[in-house]
Amino acid sequence: MGRSEELFERAKRVIPGGVNSPVRAFGSVGLTPRFISRADRQKIYDADGRAYTDYVGSWGPMILGHNHPVVREAVERAVKDGLSFGAATEHEVEMAELVCGAVPSVELVRMVNSGTEAVMSAVRAARGFTDRDKLVKFAGCYHGHSDAMLVKAGSGVMTAGVPDSAGVPASCARDTLTAAYNDLESVELLFAENPGRIAAVIVEPVAANMGVVEPAGGFLKGLRRLCDENGAALIFDEVITGFRLAFGGAQERYGVEADLVTYGKIIGAGMPVGAYGGRREIMERVAPVGSVYQAGTLSGNPVAMAAGLAQLRYLREHPEVYAHIESLGRRLRAGLREAAPGCAVTGAGSLCCLFFTPGPVVDYTTAKAADTARFARYFRFLLDRGIYTAPSQFEALFLSDAHTEGDVDALAACIADFFRTEKN
């Protein structure tokens, strides 16, 4: 038995399913999860000392690659001053100034500890501002695990066999309405059926939790128009896309401004951080200015802020990072189209996905058509050859500045081998 197997057996005795987040359990690919002991640049190393080229990047935060010296040194400096004060710090001011300076629609921003918290709080702010209860989300989009968001959710929920999660009271889910991604008519219909009752429409501007699904031309602008016409707030969940698809995120890339935006992952550089922000008049409803209550003992933690600030400053000062990961994304998608005949290849910038269905994949239903048993065989083939990708069809493949053209060519070549092996 290898060390990962041993650790998994121990873990299962004391942690539900042996993991602290379900997708990590490798359940949908029928394997024992690898326990990771360290990571550097584009490589991660498991407890048995095996090296893998990593295309998960901690699910997005590691846009510069693992263990980047600029981030590591900032953390080391911050740690020397103490781990947490439960009081305001200069780091938080700098972080807020940086985010507001990067994203025109964000006039005020509040730091929290995860993407889940960011979304939950943004939704509360939208409800407080509009004095309405209902919310529109899209099937297959994932916005963390707060009760109201576990309705037709993406990510691990798509493979868990509990599409809407047990334990969510019907009263919490009742106000969550679901529309189809890339289908403006389905949103129009919900507005028509619920006049004056919808507080917000929340969307992943590029859906990256049902595999990767790009917004069709006009979809995001159409959502902007529908929200304006109906007095609802438009919330972009940029937990994955923020500071990844451009420094100003999906809003910059697609030229659409949201009323509220949520962040996580990259702004924490690997530390547990989230944030929500947006128009001043909405964010001024948040306590202590307004009556929408939201708080956090560790929010704006100095060590986490130091890590996030170091990464964001580096990104702001090195636009060539975006040029590099964009070009890697294009190269990988081209390689996959050649390597994987009959499969849909999707993505935007440094997010990519290979769907085991011919596609086109445009929403939850078409994503769900993927052959997950075949995906599991593909995943195992890659893992055996030292390539670590997300252990589920319904996740993204993340590229970082540490990846090279050689890495993505090797990945495409390995996938081509898988397809050849399958034929024989």
Ligand SMILES: Cc1ncc(COP(=O)(O)O)c(C=O)c1O
């Ligand atoms: C788009 C999106 N929103 C929200 C979340 C929730 O973030 P967290 O896992 O940090 O709570 C995630 C990822 O998990 C995500 O991908």
Ligand SMILES: N[C@H](C=O)CCC(=O)O
């Ligand atoms: N899709 C999720 C985040 O983006 C995967 C991370 C997790 O659930 O552990």
